[in-house]
Amino acid sequence: MKHFLFLFTLIVNTLTFSQSDAEIIKKIYDTSLSNGKSYEWLDYLSNQIGGRLSGSLNAERAVQWTKEELEKLGLDKVWLQPVMVLKWVRGTPEFAFIETEPGKTINVNICALGGSVATNPLGIKANVIEVHSIEELETLGKEKIEGKIVFFNRPMDQTLINTFRAYGGCVDQRGSGAKEAVKYGAVATIVRSMNLRLDDFPHTGAMNYGDTPIDQRIPSAAISTNDAELLSTMLKLDSKIKFYFKQNCKQLKDVLSYNVIGEITGSQFPKEYIIVGGHLDSWDLGDGSHDDGAGCMQSMDVLRLLKETGIRPKRTIRVVLFMNEENGLRGGTKYAKEAKRKGENHIFALESDAGGFTPRGFTFDCSDENFNQVLGWKPLFEPYLVHYFLKGGSGADINPLKTNYNVLAGLRPDSQRYFDYHHASNDTFDAVNKRELELGAATMTALVYLYDKYGVNPIKTNLKTN
Amino acid sequence: MKHFLFLFTLIVNTLTFSQSDAEIIKKIYDTSLSNGKSYEWLDYLSNQIGGRLSGSLNAERAVQWTKEELEKLGLDKVWLQPVMVLKWVRGTPEFAFIETEPGKTINVNICALGGSVATNPLGIKANVIEVHSIEELETLGKEKIEGKIVFFNRPMDQTLINTFRAYGGCVDQRGSGAKEAVKYGAVATIVRSMNLRLDDFPHTGAMNYGDTPIDQRIPSAAISTNDAELLSTMLKLDSKIKFYFKQNCKQLKDVLSYNVIGEITGSQFPKEYIIVGGHLDSWDLGDGSHDDGAGCMQSMDVLRLLKETGIRPKRTIRVVLFMNEENGLRGGTKYAKEAKRKGENHIFALESDAGGFTPRGFTFDCSDENFNQVLGWKPLFEPYLVHYFLKGGSGADINPLKTNYNVLAGLRPDSQRYFDYHHASNDTFDAVNKRELELGAATMTALVYLYDKYGVNPIKTNLKTN
Numbered sequence: 001m002k003h004f005l006f007l008f009t010l011i012v013n014t015l016t017f018s019q020s021d022a023e024i025i026k027k028i029y030d031t032s033l034s035n036g037k038s039y040e041w042l043d044y045l046s047n048q049i050g051g052r053l054s055g056s057l058n059a060e061r062a063v064q065w066t067k068e069e070l071e072k073l074g075l076d077k078v079w080l081q082p083v084m085v086l087k088w089v090r091g092t093p094e095f096a097f098i099e100t101e102p103g104k105t106i107n108v109n110i111c112a113l114g115g116s117v118a119t120n121p122l123g124i125k126a127n128v129i130e131v132h133s134i135e136e137l138e139t140l141g142k143e144k145i146e147g148k149i150v151f152f153n154r155p156m157d158q159t160l161i162n163t164f165r166a167y168g169g170c171v172d173q174r175g176s177g178a179k180e181a182v183k184y185g186a187v188a189t190i191v192r193s194m195n196l197r198l199d200d201f202p203h204t205g206a207m208n209y210g211d212t213p214i215d216q217r218i219p220s221a222a223i224s225t226n227d228a229e230l231l232s233t234m235l236k237l238d239s240k241i242k243f244y245f246k247q248n249c250k251q252l253k254d255v256l257s258y259n260v261i262g263e264i265t266g267s268q269f270p271k272e273y274i275i276v277g278g279h280l281d282s283w284d285l286g287d288g289s290h291d292d293g294a295g296c297m298q299s300m301d302v303l304r305l306l307k308e309t310g311i312r313p314k315r316t317i318r319v320v321l322f323m324n325e326e327n328g329l330r331g332g333t334k335y336a337k338e339a340k341r342k343g344e345n346h347i348f349a350l351e352s353d354a355g356g357f358t359p360r361g362f363t364f365d366c367s368d369e370n371f372n373q374v375l376g377w378k379p380l381f382e383p384y385l386v387h388y389f390l391k392g393g394s395g396a397d398i399n400p401l402k403t404n405y406n407v408l409a410g411l412r413p414d415s416q417r418y419f420d421y422h423h424a425s426n427d428t429f430d431a432v433n434k435r436e437l438e439l440g441a442a443t444m445t446a447l448v449y450l451y452d453k454y455g456v457n458p459i460k461t462n463l464k465t466n
Numbered sequence: 467m468k469h470f471l472f473l474f475t476l477i478v479n480t481l482t483f484s485q486s487d488a489e490i491i492k493k494i495y496d497t498s499l500s501n502g503k504s505y506e507w508l509d510y511l512s513n514q515i516g517g518r519l520s521g522s523l524n525a526e527r528a529v530q531w532t533k534e535e536l537e538k539l540g541l542d543k544v545w546l547q548p549v550m551v552l553k554w555v556r557g558t559p560e561f562a563f564i565e566t567e568p569g570k571t572i573n574v575n576i577c578a579l580g581g582s583v584a585t586n587p588l589g590i591k592a593n594v595i596e597v598h599s600i601e602e603l604e605t606l607g608k609e610k611i612e613g614k615i616v617f618f619n620r621p622m623d624q625t626l627i628n629t630f631r632a633y634g635g636c637v638d639q640r641g642s643g644a645k646e647a648v649k650y651g652a653v654a655t656i657v658r659s660m661n662l663r664l665d666d667f668p669h670t671g672a673m674n675y676g677d678t679p680i681d682q683r684i685p686s687a688a689i690s691t692n693d694a695e696l697l698s699t700m701l702k703l704d705s706k707i708k709f710y711f712k713q714n715c716k717q718l719k720d721v722l723s724y725n726v727i728g729e730i731t732g733s734q735f736p737k738e739y740i741i742v743g744g745h746l747d748s749w750d751l752g753d754g755s756h757d758d759g760a761g762c763m764q765s766m767d768v769l770r771l772l773k774e775t776g777i778r779p780k781r782t783i784r785v786v787l788f789m790n791e792e793n794g795l796r797g798g799t800k801y802a803k804e805a806k807r808k809g810e811n812h813i814f815a816l817e818s819d820a821g822g823f824t825p826r827g828f829t830f831d832c833s834d835e836n837f838n839q840v841l842g843w844k845p846l847f848e849p850y851l852v853h854y855f856l857k858g859g860s861g862a863d864i865n866p867l868k869t870n871y872n873v874l875a876g877l878r879p880d881s882q883r884y885f886d887y888h889h890a891s892n893d894t895f896d897a898v899n900k901r902e903l904e905l906g907a908a909t910m911t912a913l914v915y916l917y918d919k920y921g922v923n924p925i926k927t928n929l930k931t932n
Contacts, residue, residue: 030625158901159496161850197900358824358880360851384627385826387853414824414880416901434663435624435882 016376032442046429055087070262080258086328096245108227111202123246146185192228201424268314279325286427294356298441322397336400351395357413361388366407373457482842498908512895521553536728546724552794562711574693577668589712612651658694667890726787734780745791752893760822764907788863802866817861822903823879827854839923
């Protein structure tokens with residue numbers, strides 16, 4: 001009996017894919033590497049359009065251009081899905097210095113955090129208190145914080161191999177630092193950039209004031225890692241030094257924007273949807289090449305690569321370029337709401353939003369049964385050095401699509417360099433390697449091909465969305 | 467009996483390493499990522515010394531500086547091993563253009579290949595014949611080649627995931643093109659740069675004339691990929707265009723240089739040697755950061771990391787910085803000769819000479835039995851996303867150490883970007899990422915630690931060198 005079970009298991013395993021799958025996947029990789037479009041598209045998006053903060057003119061240009069490019073691919077349907085998005089503008093460049101005594105100053109590199117209020121027009125100058133966590137605020141108390149600028153300086157943990165974990169371990173300082181510090185009378189916050197490297201680029205990113213009343217909100221900015229080290233050192237030498245900064249960013253009214261969607265209608269199961277996507281908006285400092293121009297162009301190329309390799313999908317394959325991931329997640333929320341309203345059965349969704357680096361694997365948000373299915377496909381990816389299949393998160397934009405049976409996944413590229421560029425002015429096209437980007441597009445296409453061919457295991461028809 | 471065997475196999479597998487190995491390896495990675503020296507050292511080697519072609523003043527400065535740095539580490543022994551090396555000099559910068567008609571020229575980017583002779587002082591101008599392989603020369607014959615410059619333009623294969631295989635499939639054009647073309651009366655050769663990317667950097671590298679008599683040797687140069695495309699297109703439009711280039715490189719007499727060696731003497735088996743190394747010489751165009759400053763600094767850091775993490779090796783661990791890999795392999799040859807002469811039992815050698823990128827795994831040149839041993843250690847590397855353990859080559863410098871029982875290995879970093887920089891003027895420090903380099907150093911240290919602890923399996927005492 002045991003031997004029979006063993007044999008049975010072997011047979012089931014060997015049936016998880018066929019030799020022709022390996023051949024088709026090789027064709028997908030060959031096509032992406034020798035005749036891919038993701039890099040050429042990214043060149044246009046980054047260098048001809050540029051940074052695409054939600055509600056900006058560039059974001060609208062990116063919407064129109066990607067729609068036109070998708071139309072050129074001869075998809076069955078291309079459309080824009082309207083969504084109201086948050087609009088925050090940076091205004092004139094920020095300015096900051098450390099003042100050791102009146103008239104003696106050292107300029108430092110800062111940028112306003114997304115969602116922050118401005119300083120008053122003449123800027124703000126105050127003493128500084130350095131902390132390493134939000135919890136430390138309570139220990140210090142109002143007495144030591146009131147009237148000061150709180151300087152959050154906990155660095156990312158260098159020893160974590162997955163740099164996103166190091167980011168996750170620090171980003172509360174950026175997201176919640178201001179709303180917590182204000183409770184103790186802080187007049188502003190300065191946050192060490194979320195960057196593992198020592199350099200001169202300040203990294204922006206979203207922060208939120210929670211339920212802090214509008215008139216009590218304090219300005220919040222990121223400082224480059226080099227200047228965070230400088231400020232910390234100078235504070236150790238003299239705790240009386242002052243910090244000055246000026247920023248005139250503001251939150252405007254919500255404006256209309258769009259998710260960009262294209263689809264190849266399924267030939268056998270058109271009502272089963274597989275989506276692949278990234279977010280089209282970016283921060284304004286660089287041109288958003290890695291975050292997330294790369295993921296968008298790869299997602300567009302997934303549909304093109306399916307067509308180029310002669311695959312006629314059985315299920316409906318959609319590319320979705322989500323708007324407003326960076327500072328609102330309105331696009332992802334809207335897409336999921338509409339999908340639910342229309343009763344669209346999204347069996348699989350894949351997001352690429354971790355940079356255009358060499359693909360190392362995927363993380364999956366799904367049941368154990370579905371995870372076992374995908375593990376059966378792992379050998380198909382090993383010739384391409386894609387080894388990493390783990391349960392874990394998928395992507396912010398597709399997360400609202402989760403049901404109790406579908407599969408969400410995130411592409412996991414090599415993460416070592418990502419935070420050198422993330423949300424900073426050096427996130428530009430020259431930091432993207434063509435082959436690495438194209439390998440990512442091929443890896444995504446291969447997984448979409450397999451889900452299209454085999455479906456999720458087992459297909460259930462009772463939809464229960466979160 | 468089958469069950470018993472199965473159980474036995476399980477036990478053997480679980481005995482290939484212990485929990486404490488996992489803890490020590492974590493400490494090695496943590497130390498390299500938070501307190502590594504490889505990046506700081508590489509900064510000095512690249513930016514304070516620079517390109518280190520064998521026989522150059524910079525090569526000698528690199529020898530002295532690395533010896534001093536090794537001495538600072540408190541090793542048991544540091545010394546220089548004399549070796550006579552080849553000395554080739556580039557002379558003044560090369561110059562080249564395509565001439566469409568007299569007086570109408572377009573400048574292009576070339577560089578002399580290492581080992582090439584000069585053109586005559588006024589340069590050489592001739593018609594061009596494009597070929598895609600050495601075999602094609604025979605098909606064309608003397609009639610179509612005589613008096614012309616042969617332009618080898620077979621590109622690297624974009625579809626190969628391992629870019630070293632793509633390099634291997636093209637490099638005969640560079641290495642042997644001139645000595646073959648001269649047989650058909652060619653007056654010079656121009657070779658498309660070994661680069662997967664289209665850009666403006668010509669890539670040098672070794673070529674050899676074989677037994678071509680000195681007075682019949684023809685000059686040979688590399689052209690950038692962009693200019694190879696340009697030249698090919700222009701030839702299609704008009705096969706009568708001419709190509710002009712001038713170079714005044716030359717081969718000088720051999721000069722004295724050194725391998726730089728440091729060791730920690732083994733506490734239990736001092737006569738069993740484990741070596742780790744890279745090559746200290748580089749081409750002259752860039753500063754040799756990836757090729758192979760990275761591998762040298764990582765190798766030095768292996769010994770430092772062992773000390774930092776409190777490991778007292780049982781066997782003798784040596785770092786060897788080999789001289790003259792690029793155009794002679796004299797250092798590797800000399801080291802192996804001396805090791806054999808002294809009867810030194812080299813059980814394991816590891817080379818890092820594939821760039822300072824994210825480590826993906828190792829290749830091993832060893833018996834199946836020894837390969838099974840190392841496969842048993844694979845789970846220890848998976849937390850660091852090092853998944854790739856394959857039989858294959860090791861490294862050019864350590865290759866002469868092969869015996870019928872020892873293990874040679876090569877670190878295999880991600881190879882996608884390597885040929886963007888290889889042997890070109892953009893192989894500079896800024897192209898190296900600190901974390902990627904440090905992960906490589908840690909990965910090497912972990913493998914050296916395991917071989918030191920467990921030895922090669924089984925240790926044989928009868929030395930048979932190749």
